[in-house]
């Protein structure tokens with residue numbers, strides 16, 4: 001029989017994402033609801049190894065549901081990848097009498113959590129927090145929806161200036177290995193082309209397509225490029241290529257960067273974070289370990305961490321088709 005959980009620790013690790021604070025709040029408040037002690041760990045696995053803990057209660061998380069970033073701070077830890085680092089982390093948790101850990105982050109965070117759990121038979125639960133939406137076992141990661149809204153807002157603004165000057169804009173959005181942000185904002189922002197890592201359009205076809213839309217009467221164009229796209233070496237080289245091989249457009253580049261990771265979480269992300277926090281704590285109470293909580297067909301479900309880490313998310317082919325038709 002699994003040990004009764006009396007104390008839970010929570011940390012955020014890897015790149016931050018809007019909704020992480022709402023998830024911390026949900027974990028802390030669910031613990032308080034069930035009379036479980038809760039400690040926050042600062043700076044992810046770095047703080048875990050250093051014992052940078054803070055006792056938290058329902059009031060410690062007031063006023064944060066609407067805040068971007070993470071009050072617990074985040075870090076990417078090299079040391080936690082070593083056995084010595086994890087031994088040190090385990091020592092700190094044992095000294096603090098912590099029975100289980102909730103780790104909020106992406107695949108790097110989950111890889112660390114899974115290895116740690118296996119090595120020390122320590123209960124862990126993952127909450128997926130990354131704007132990239134690149135985790136298997138949930139239709140939405142925390143922060144994805146907010147990032148989409150932030151980017152669409154930026155594209156709308158860029159379109160205003162693009163159409164005033166008859167310009168072609170390449171807009172780079174985040175997505176290290178995947179094109180989920182690019183594909184969605186491309187459709188919502190009315191982009192003429194969307195370049196994503198999952199699909200290789202090819203430079204010649206890109207120029208051909210832009211020429212076609214220019215001839216059809218478009219005076220300005222937006223091309224959304226996922227940062228992980230493989231078509232051009234980088235977005236500036238892509239611009240140079242189009243500049244050299246296409247006439248009639250003044251071409252500009254806009255790299256949106258880290259503004260995509262900030263800002264107040266959307267209503268969707270706040271609700272999702274709250275549901276995930278409740279599910280994570282209550283699953284640990286039921287003796288479950290090494291799972292990630294996620295949204296599948298509208299319901300909170302558990303997916304083994306191993307599957308969440310090893311799986312590759314698929315691009316929505318229907319959205320690809322919609323984007324093709326819309327750019328006619």
Ligand code: F6P
Pocket residue numbers: 015106130131132174175176227261
């Ligand atoms: O993983 C989320 C993400 O936003 C990626 O899309 C991006 O490549 C990366 O973080 C950038 O992270 P950082 O600049 O914090 O290393």
